[in-house]
Amino acid sequence: MSGRRLSQFAVPIGVVLIIIMMVVPLPTMLIDLLIALNITAALLIVLVSMYVKRPLDFSVFPSLLLIATLFRLALNISATRLVLLNGDAGKVISAFGHFVVGGQLVIGLVIFLILVVIQFLVITKGAERVAEVGARFTLDAMPGKQMAIDADLNAGLIDEVEARKRRAEVAAEADFYGAMDGGSKFVKGDAIAAIVITLINLIGGFAIGMIGKGLSPTDAIQKYSLLSVGDGLVSQIPALLLSVATGLIVTRSATDGDMGSNVARQLGQHRTALRIAGGAALVLCLIPGLPKIPFLLAGSAVLFIAQRIPNATTDETGEAQDALPAAPNATEALLGEMRVDPLELALSPDLVDLVDGAGGDLLDRVRSLRRKVALDLGIVMPPVRTRDDLDLPLSTYAIRISGVDVAQGQAPPGTVLAIGENLDFLPGRAGVEPVFGLPGKWVPAELRHQADLSGATVVDRASVIITHLAEVVRANASRLLGREDVRALTDVVKSTHPVVVEELTPALLSLGQIQRVLQSLLDEDVPIRDLVRIFESLSLTAKTLTDQDALLEAARTALGPAIAARYATDGALTAITFDPRLEQSLLESLRPSDNGMQLLVDTVRAETMVDELNHLIETAEQRGATPVVVCSPQLRLPLRRLLQMAVPRLPVLSYSEIAQCALRVETVGVVSGAYSIAA
Known part of the structure; x- marks a missing residue:
């Protein structure tokens, strides 16, 4: 069996064996082995708790704490069974009962009670409180951390993979501290159980020795009570170690090194404090009656350590210098401040609720917009840096490209935009839909239902901003x-x-x-x-x-077929064509320039063409069709340049572009250019 598969089955099998230990009697030799394993495992857990760099690196600790507690209680039960049945629970428990406490029941009880007090009132109580506060603060901080991750993602500081990793870490951190809050209760209950089990063993052993075995009270205490105390000490030492591990885990903060390295580094940064402490220990030698040698050795050792530690500002540390923040005028900092974001969404301070963690979904919609733009236009929209701007008027947002405002809009807090007519009966202030310029009114959000009933189209603030941003991106796609x-x-x-x-x-x-x-x-x-x-x-x-x-x-x-298909309606392409004589005249007007071929036509002729085009466009739109202008390939691009300012949304296609498409071409009209033909 491979090591991986063995590790998969080790814990489940171990838990089953622990349950069996509570029921099946074990030989004394196996009890000695399991007690040694219990103490070693507890010591290992303490050391791992000290060497992890952050609590999440030991995320299995709450479950491991439960298993270790269960294992120790099973050992208590097995040892108690052997003590009461045979008056013998192995050499380890006997050694703790006779050698460690000198065979004195009172001394053993005192040591046992001291260990219980240290574990229960000092370590466990403090660890329980820290775990409780840590769990509450971690859960409270989750929305802010999620918002920070989304902001970094939209700003392009991290990619989607890193964002998912950070979100998983935030969720794991919340789960860990929640589990530690419950896991500390195991340690507290274990301390109470140790007291109860030891009292039961003392009373039971004393009764069995006198009643069942016919021993005198002194012999019963000597044989059974000392073994009970030894059993309590054997179980209490690993319990104390696990309590210490619990306290270490819940009090650790995320650092770049293990606990020992951090303690040495952080204490070593304060040479003055070490010198004062060493000097104070030497001064205590002058007090009459106090032993000189212990304080002399301790003070000298601290002063020696302080002398050997280099100054935090010297080049020998390097690390302390690296920890200093960059100067405000450092080149890297200035370059970072000079960087211009390609796409930016600035919000006035009262609109920040759109991106907070309490229900604001604007950032999620921005991510969806990036996907939509990629599928529609074939470009990857740059990350949108979303930030607040104190210079903006209240309820205002601004869309910027390369640091320049290209669009602004209104999105008053607590309102929705109702687009339609007959809205005078609703309270609110007038507004305009930013993309199509449709008139509307910003009404309180609680009146949304009434606006729906009046036949108006109701749009929430985030949708207004995203629609506006999408239109700006589409109109400026070439700049991006x-x-x-x-x-x-x-x-x-x-x-x-x-x-x-x-x-x-x-x-x-x-x-x-x-x-x-x-x-x-x-x-x-x-x-x-x-x-x-x-x-x-x-x-x-x-x-x-x-x-x-x-x-x-x-x-x-x-791309002709794909271009034509974008403007087709029900398989038909609604086209506006030019009179052949006008088209020939325009071809004769072509002249080269630095910006490509241009149409050199007089103003009157251009105005006549535009007027005819506007009339034909209106006729086509009344039929529910999207008209396009179709002309010869040589004329297409110069004609578009001519019409771009007057009719910016009018597509201009060439005959070669629609030649391969399978669409029906329906002519809505012909531009004759009556003035130019007559001339």
Whole structure:
């Protein structure tokens, strides 16, 4: 049987054998062996308690305490049985009854009672109180610790694996101190049981010696009572050790070393205190009547130790210097303060309840939003640093990208946003839905049901903020896609399609050029999840052209069916086209520039086109469709640049992008450009 499987069965088998010990008589030789094992195990537990760096490193201690207590009580029962039946319980108990206490019953009882008092009133009582307070404080601190972990995760200081590990440690810490609170009751009950068992043994042994064996009172005391006291001392010593271990565990704090190292290091940091203590011991030698040699030896030893310990500020310690905090103007500290977070959510002080541990779920929703953005756009949204900002007005939040405010909104505490009409009968203050600009009212949360009954759409504060944040991220996705993000995406593709990446970069395009193409796709609200198809199209185009416009159009053509499907309704694509004469005129107006091809058209012509487009868009939206503009590939990108400011949400597709899609194309209208044609 392997060592692992043996360890799995050792504890269950041991517990069963302990139960059997309480019923089945054991020979004296086995009793001696088990008593020695009991004392050794108790000593081992004390030493392990001193060497662990933190209590959780010995998390099995509460269960081990119960098993050790049960084992000791089983030994008490077995030894009592042998004492009362045979007047003999082995050499160990006999040695404690005769040699350790000098065969004197009174001395044995006094020593036994002193040990019980030390264990019960001093160590056990204090350990019980510390365990109780530790359990209560640990449970009270759990929400704050969980919130701190979530804040570090959202700030990008830790990853998901580390966050799960820390949450497990917090839960394990709470379970441990809760178990220790109950485990200390075992030690307390064991001390009481020791007194009762010893009294029973004394009375029973004295009665059996006189009545059952016909011994005189003196002989009965000499034979049975001393064995009973010896049995009590044998069991009380490991019980005292376990009490000490319990006190050590519950009073330990998380440190970087074992208890001995910490004591030596921390006492050694105070040379002055050691010198004063040594000098005081030497001064006591001057008091008449006191022995000189003990105090002289003790004082000299302390002074010698103080002299040998180096100063905490010298280079020899090193450790003390490392423990000093970095100066406020240290380079590392300044660089940390200078760092600009790519995405930040600032909350006014009265909105902090949205992220606390008492029901605020904003941080959980931020994590869900990161997953949604990744699945929708194909980018990993940077961690959102959520913090409070005293400079913000009350009830206000701000969304910042690279330290610059890009959006602000309101989320008054204790309210919900009711969106709809006929809300005048509800108390509250006017508000606006931040994404679509719909009018609404912030009403008290307790009136949510009434707002629902009035036909309004009711949205809680966290949903308003998350929706706003999602829209900001979508609108600024290209700004959030950094060079390191492109490297990470490229590595992901390389792990599954190495040939595609090796052919593209760095032979044909640099990471910077790939980044610009991906950013351009995101600017036009095109997801970049299908990186394999994008990279393949870039590889084919980059062999002849490295112009950014050409690379972008090649990527869009490869993604054409997916792009068109985003705007289709019931299998149909609602399209707005251009009159062929107008389109030809626009093609003749194309001119190169530093920012790519541009349409040079006069203001009147541009305004006429925009007016016609707005009319056709309104007609399509009344039918419940999402219209797109379809034009020739050469005209698509310059036309989008022209219309971007006037009609920013209007998608512009090329004929090549919709050529491969299986959608029905329904034309809602044609832009004729009447003024330009007449001209």
